[in-house]
Amino acid sequence: MKNQKLMTALAAVVLACAVTACRGTSQTQQDAAITVTDMLGREITLEEPADRVVALTPSDCEILYAIGAGDTLVGRGQYCDYPAEVSEVPAVQSGSETNIEEILALDPQILIMSTMSQTEEQAAQLEEAGIQVVISDAQDIDGVYTAIEMIGKLMGKDQEAAAVVNDMKTTFARIEADASGDGSETIYFEVSPLEYGLWTAGSHTFMDEAAQMIGLTNCFADVEGWGEISEEQVLERDPDYIMTITMYYGEGPTPEEEIAGRPGWENVTAVKNGAILNLTDDELSRPAPRLTEGVKKLYDFVYGENAEE
Amino acid sequence: MKRRTDRLSVPELAGFSAVTLAVLCLCVCMGSVKVPLGATLAVFRDEIGALLGLAERPAGLEASIIWSVRLPRVLCVAVTGASLALAGAAMQGLLKNPLADGSTLGVSSGAALGAVCAIAFGITFPGLPFAGTMVTAVIFAFLSLLVILSLAYGLDDSLSANTVILIGVIFSMFASSLTSIIVTFAADRIRHITFWTMGSLSGSNYRNALVLAISFAVFGGMIFASGRELNAFAVGEENARNIGVNVRRVRLLILVAASGLIGVCVSVGGCIGFVGLVTPHIVRMVSGPNHRRLLPACALGGASFLMLADLAARMILNPVELPIGVVTSLVGAVVFVVIFYRSRKRG
Numbered sequence: 107m108k109n110q111k112l113m114t115a116l117a118a119v120v121l122a123c124a125v126t127a128c129r130g131t132s133q134t135q136q137d138a139a140i141t142v143t144d145m146l147g148r149e150i151t152l153e154e155p156a157d158r159v160v161a162l163t164p165s166d167c168e169i170l171y172a173i174g175a176g177d178t179l180v181g182r183g184q185y186c187d188y189p190a191e192v193s194e195v196p197a198v199q200s201g202s203e204t205n206i207e208e209i210l211a212l213d214p215q216i217l218i219m220s221t222m223s224q225t226e227e228q229a230a231q232l233e234e235a236g237i238q239v240v241i242s243d244a245q246d247i248d249g250v251y252t253a254i255e256m257i258g259k260l261m262g263k264d265q266e267a268a269a270v271v272n273d274m275k276t277t278f279a280r281i282e283a284d285a286s287g288d289g290s291e292t293i294y295f296e297v298s299p300l301e302y303g304l305w306t307a308g309s310h311t312f313m314d315e316a317a318q319m320i321g322l323t324n325c326f327a328d329v330e331g332w333g334e335i336s337e338e339q340v341l342e343r344d345p346d347y348i349m350t351i352t353m354y355y356g357e358g359p360t361p362e363e364e365i366a367g368r369p370g371w372e373n374v375t376a377v378k379n380g381a382i383l384n385l386t387d388d389e390l391s392r393p394a395p396r397l398t399e400g401v402k403k404l405y406d407f408v409y410g411e412n413a414e415e
Numbered sequence: 416m417k418r419r420t421d422r423l424s425v426p427e428l429a430g431f432s433a434v435t436l437a438v439l440c441l442c443v444c445m446g447s448v449k450v451p452l453g454a455t456l457a458v459f460r461d462e463i464g465a466l467l468g469l470a471e472r473p474a475g476l477e478a479s480i481i482w483s484v485r486l487p488r489v490l491c492v493a494v495t496g497a498s499l500a501l502a503g504a505a506m507q508g509l510l511k512n513p514l515a516d517g518s519t520l521g522v523s524s525g526a527a528l529g530a531v532c533a534i535a536f537g538i539t540f541p542g543l544p545f546a547g548t549m550v551t552a553v554i555f556a557f558l559s560l561l562v563i564l565s566l567a568y569g570l571d572d573s574l575s576a577n578t579v580i581l582i583g584v585i586f587s588m589f590a591s592s593l594t595s596i597i598v599t600f601a602a603d604r605i606r607h608i609t610f611w612t613m614g615s616l617s618g619s620n621y622r623n624a625l626v627l628a629i630s631f632a633v634f635g636g637m638i639f640a641s642g643r644e645l646n647a648f649a650v651g652e653e654n655a656r657n658i659g660v661n662v663r664r665v666r667l668l669i670l671v672a673a674s675g676l677i678g679v680c681v682s683v684g685g686c687i688g689f690v691g692l693v694t695p696h697i698v699r700m701v702s703g704p705n706h707r708r709l710l711p712a713c714a715l716g717g718a719s720f721l722m723l724a725d726l727a728a729r730m731i732l733n734p735v736e737l738p739i740g741v742v743t744s745l746v747g748a749v750v751f752v753v754i755f756y757r758s759r760k761r762g
Contacts (some may be wrong), residue, residue, distance in 0.1 A: 300618030308466035329735060337617055338480045340733040350714065369620055370483025373476060 142259050143147065143242040145252065146226075150273050152215065152238070155262025159210055160218040162200040165250075166242050168394035170218075173266040181212040184218075187394070188387070204228055214242050216260060220393075235335050244393035247278070247315055253393060270395050276321060281405050287321020292406075294325050294345035294376070297391075298400050299361065300350045302367060303334050309339040313390050315351070316401045318409055341370060347408060348376040349383045351391060360384065382406040424707050431715040435493075438719040442489045442726045443481065447733050448478050458482055491619035492725040492739075493678045495716040496629040496690055498635065500698075501710060501719020503677040503691025505638045505687065508645040508706050509669045511575040511652075516692035517677040519580055520563055521587035522556050523556045524689070526674075526681035528590045528597075529555025535597045545624035549626070553678030559586060560670050616684045616725065616739055623683050634675035635714065637668055644734025645669070654715045690721055 136157070140152045159175070160165045162183035170188050171178050172375045183200030186192050196212065199205045200219070209217060209232065217232060221243045240260065242253040251271045258267020295313045298305035307313040307330030317324045325343040326335060352361035358365060362382040371377050389400030423431070444455050457473075458481045464470035501515065506515040514741075529551040532538065539547040563586050567579045587711040644665045647655035656662050680687070692719040693710075695709065702712040721739075724746060728737040 119711070153578075303615035303617045326734070333735040334617075334738070335734050336729055337484050337737050338446050339450040341476060341479050341484065344449040344476070368483075368618075370479035373474065373479050 115330065119334065120195055132366075138260070140259060142240070142256055144256065145249070146221065146229075146239045146241040148241070150216075150238065150240055150325055152260060156215040156260050158212075158214045159261075160198065160209055160214040160217045161186065162198070162204070162217070162387070163242065163392040164188065164243070165392040166218045166220070166253070166257065168214075168396060169242075169254050170261070172270050172395040173254065173258050173263045174346075175257075175261040175263055175266075178261060181209065188394075195223075204232075206237075208233055209237060210235060218242055218257065220244075233294055241257070242393075243309065247274075247312070247397065249397075250274070250393045251396065254395065274395060274398050280402065281401055284318040284321050285405060285409065287404065287408070289318075289321060289323045289345040291322050292325040292343065293317050293322045293347040293349060293408075294340055294343070296348060296350040296352070296365070298366065299334060299350070303339055304340065305332055306335050307332055312393065312397060312400075316397070316404055318403055319404050322408065337370075341374060344375055345380045346375050346379075347383070348374075349385060349390075350405075351388070351406065353386055354384070381407075420659065421705065421707055423711055427708075428700075431712055435719050438722050439489060440495060442722045443486055445730065445746040446480070446485050447729055448480055450481060456572075473741075477488065484599055487621045487624050488616060488619045489722060489725070490624040491617050491627055491714055492721050494617065494624060494631050495687065496694075496717040496719070496721025497682055497714040498627065498631050498676040498680050498717075499687065499691040500694035500713045500720070501631075501638055502673040503633050503704070503717075504695040504698075504709055504713040505645060505669050505673050506643075506691075507695055508649045508709075509666065510576075510579055512579055513696070514576060514580050514692070516689075517556075518675070518688040519685065520560065520583035520586070521585075521590060522563075522592035522674060522677050523681055523686045524557050524587040524594070525559025526552040526678045527686050528554035528594050529553075529557075529678070530682045531594050531597055536607070541556065550657045551677055552682035554676050556669060556674035556678035556681070559590065560674050562586065573691070586609060600636060617736060618664075619683070627679060627683060630675060630679040631714075634679075637672040638676075639710055640657075641665055641669060641672075642705075642710055645706040645710075666679040685740070686745055687721070689743045689751070690717055691722075693747040693751050693754075694731060697750065 116403045140155060142152075144149045144150055147305045156265045157178045158180050159170065159178045159180060161170060161183035164183065164186045167176075167179065167182050168188050169191065170179060172344040176191065178222065179195045181198045182192055182195045183195045185200065186195075196209045198212070205406075207236045214237065216238045218240045218243070221227070221229075221241055229241065232239050240256070242256065244253045251274070254267050254271050255264075258264050258270075295307040295311075295317075296304065296309055306326045306329060307324070308331055309327045311325065312332055314327060326333075328330075328341075329335060348365060350365060354360050354361075358364075360386045364378050365371065365382055366380070376382060383404070385400060385403060387396075389396050419426055444450070444452055450458075454477045458478045460632045461473040462478065462482050465472040473482075503516045504518065506517075507513060509515075511648070517526075532550040532555070533548040533551040537547075538551055540550070563582050565581070566582050566586075571578050631659065644660050645689050647660050648665070652662060655665075679689075697720075698711060698712045698716040702751055721743065724742040725739050727746075728739045728742045731737060
């Protein structure tokens with residue numbers, strides 16, 4: 107009996123020790139190293155949260171600032187332009203002109219980029235040069251959440267990232283609940299104006315997701331991704347709303363006026379009703395937290411007047 | 416050997432015109448959106464009635480599609496095709512070079528560089544929003560031709576085919592890299608320029624068609640009037656001089672006319688390759704090498720070729736459109752290889 111008691115006590119002590127030991131080691135591991143799976147499914151391990159980052163894609167810069175890690179940026183892609191203070195960060199070439207030496211000189215711990223502007227070969231080449239590459243590759247809004255959480259983890263800003271994601275989810279849920287559309291009205295997204303050939307955003311784009319969220323149907327949902335479409339098709343599909351992202355340089359007609367003035371477009375419902383929106387700040391083109399702003403603007407554009415009544 | 420008249424006979428001209436007209440009708444009746452033939456005809460009847468003041472302008476989808484979108488585009492494509500083919504035929508004759516064309520000589524790239532400069536540096540003429548790109552494109556096209564030919568003359572007096580093409584290709588690359596440099600620096604307008612250089616005749620309106628038609632009438636007229644001189648050049652420049660052709664004047668005239676045609680086309684529709692190169696070769700098989708026959712036939716043939724290419728670009732991936740240059744290069748390259756191969760084997 108005595109023996110048995112002793113054994114139990116001993117076992118309890120051993121067990122307790124083991125548990126503490128386990129917890130202890132796991133604690134130190136978590137403090138010391140961060141392991142993240144990037145959006146190409148590759149494992150990335152950092153010994154500590156990154157504090158020297160180069161981000162080539164505009165959306166990744168926006169995410170870094172949104173989670174309060176903007177001060178870690180030591181380099182940005184040349185097209186990163188939001189928020190305004192990002193312009194103070196040294197710019198590097200991105201896309202097909204990515205300059206490895208330029209990036210090496212900035213000595214970043216990680217380089218965040220998307221597969222949209224870079225090829226996998228470029229990523230491999232950068233890694234061979236000793237740069238830790240992290241791929242963010244959001245194709246839909248869920249992907250944006252993943253990207254924000256991944257970047258948050260790399261920067262040791264898990265909580266901030268979770269807050270940003272939560273904010274986005276709440277905003278989207280509210281808009282979705284408020285939107286009364288049943289998908290019977292259609293919207294046409296114009297990515298490039300007539301003068302350069304009409305390009306639209308079809309299915310599996312952020313614009314398409316935004317349309318669905320506010321109860322509209324993208325009239326070019328049969329086009330996959332972005333595509334150049336025929337002008338005749340726009341007239342035939344007769345959208346109720348038109349959204350253009352054409353920049354206005356302050357001369358000649360505004361993009362809205364230009365669309366309304368196109369010969370043959372006078373019978374399009376959106377033109378008749380003056381339902382043309384010009385969104386010029388890339389809110390709905392970039393996989394970044396500002397998607398909420400874009401969706402909000404689209405919502406106000408479609409429902410704004412009714413809501414005021 | 417079959418005897419050919421010095422000019423296209425009336426039946427021949429009627430035949431070429433009929434084919435072109437048939438292609439034009441086909442291209443107006445077919446498109447991304449299906450409009451029944453009866454409705455198309457009704458639109459034409461009503462619109463022409465409205466133009467004559469007999470009736471109200473018809474409203475509705477079909478009228479918009481046929482009259483406001485499809486017809487102006489088909490007309491622009493037709494005149495562009497005619498202009499490019501004519502310019503190609505004239506340069507092939509003038510330089511005695513079967514490979515001469517706006518794209519192989521680097522004239523198109525030069526014109527594109529000019530137009531890009533106009534967009535990037537905001538060169539405009541008050542009141543004429545489109546004139547800036549057009550004038551600079553024409554000027555650059557002409558300067559490019561001057562540079563290319565002076566370099567070629569400097570290298571070899573006889574202006575052999577290979578020398579001209581080689582310098583043309585080099586110049587083309589040079590102009591393209593200058594364009595890239597400008598695109599790099601003009602960051603805020605970059606989207607404009609990249610879409611523009613891809614070439615697109617979608618969104619053409621009647622004003623574009625009118626501009627193209629005027630350019631065709633003026634510059635094309637200059638070429639048509641030089642058919643006899645081009646025949647002399649095709650035998651050789653020495654021969655032309657011997658039979659009393661004012662070589663310098665005619666050469667300048669043709670070069671100005673060809674750069675005018677190409678410059679205006681590029682400023683409206685971007686770079687469209689192979690039309691000017693391939694059409695004269697195809698047409699020559701029917702019309703023979705006499706320029707007084709070849710030139711009008713080429714204009715009509717080029718119009719038909721480009722209209723059909725545009726129809727393919729509009730229809731193949733409906734509702735998605737292909738850039739027209741992709742279609743012309745694809746078809747043109749294959750046709751050209753076949754022609755080149757056959758003519759080499761025969762010769």
